Amino acid sequence: MRAAYVEVANPADPLAALVVGERPDPEVRQGWVRVRVRAASLNHHDVWSLRGVGLPPERMPMILGTDAAGTTDEGREVVVHPVISSDGWAGDETLDPKRSLLSEVHQGTLAEWVVVPERNVVDKPAALTFEEAACVPTAYLTAFRMLTRDAGLWKPGTVLVQGASGGVASAAIQLAKALGHRVWATARTEAKRDFARSLGADEAFEPGARLPERVDLVVETVGEATWAHSLKSLRPGGTVVVCGATSGANPPADLNRVFFLQLRVIGSTMGNKEELAGVMALMERAGVRPRIDRVVGFDALPDAVAALTAGDVLGKVVLQP
Structure with a gap:
């Protein structure tokens, strides 16, 4: 074969x-x-x-x-x-x-x-x-688990999806909207930000951009390049669910922010x-x-x-x- x-x-x-x-x-x-x-x-x-x-x-x-x-x-x-x-x-x-x-x-x-x-x-x-x-x-199953079992959200909230054009990220945008959440996304180019909006994202931003308000959940697949922004974007008690690290797997931990704001960092696989x-x-x-x-x-x-x-x-x- x-x-x-x-x-x-x-x-x-x-x-x-x-x-x-x-x-x-x-x-x-x-x-x-x-x-x-x-x-x-x-x-x-x-x-x-x-x-x-x-x-x-x-x-x-x-x-x-x-x-x-x-x-x-x-x-x-x-x-x-x-x-x-x-x-x-x-x-x-x-x-x-x-x-x-x-x-x-x-x-x-x-x-x-x-x-x-x-x-x-x-x-x-x-x-x-x-x-x-x-x-x-892989992509939709992983995103589904991140948004349900791992998210810690029991009612509609605001979800930030990093790196919107990737397989898991684009799946997460669609599924988060289907689950009733407000969805924001980041992407490196305007074409990719338009793509995120076409999937249902309520708004799309440049990587690292200051958001209008802090979010309940971050879907993180990128790793080192977006990790600091992911933690800074969370409200106190918010959750970042990470399933990949395509840009590198050793970001700065920023543990002071994690424990002071009582953030949840959850790993997710498939x-x-x-x-x-x-x-x-x-x-x-x-x-x-x-x-x-x-x-x-x-x-x-x-x-x-x-x-x-x-x-x-x-x-x-x-x-x-």
Whole structure:
């Protein structure tokens, strides 16, 4: 089968590590299911894999990709939940110390076929196309968990989303509006700020801008470049939920502000299978559809990965194998 994979990582030039070629068809073990991939979406996780972050040489070649929607051998239309828990684990998959995401231990989704445990497939809502559904399992699932389980908000409030053009950030804008919040966003260019407004943001600002008032919640995916602004933007008792650090993972802590204003700093990673079904139900009910920057085949995948790496995408990049 044709697939996109990494054979030798390249920390300095991740695009140079990307290989598009033939890989063996996957074998289906007991308790697992084969899914014909109709669409798969890209994430920054794929870029980190190409750099070799969290992916040692002994696990390569490794097919990239965490997200997919497709059909099982029985014709069932499904969305793949990418968090693979260990055998015998019960409860929230994201809290399993031995969990992994697809493309870390098990081969990923940027291929014609993927195999996953039977428990890792969820019925695709009829209202979502395969391309739209493929965008949900990382970006929209992560944003949903941040805005619900982790937010500490029990009524509509004001939410600041940093770095509005990214996959999780753009999902957070749409989902926060669907949940009834007032949404502000930051972005580096006017085009990206317009994009945030088109997603439903009530206003969009330059990074680091002084806001009209302090907010209840900050959705933080950027890291070092925006961290100080995130803390300064919170009202006393407010919460910053962080799920990524694309600009760097070692910002100044500013602990005086954290304890003096009683701020909550919550880490968040992906979501469980029930939350995946929940976010798709919300999207179906509220009419939320993922914003897709481009849909590509394997031949155009290197250009798409380059654009993702450079931050030159608005919304999600989708592969049609």
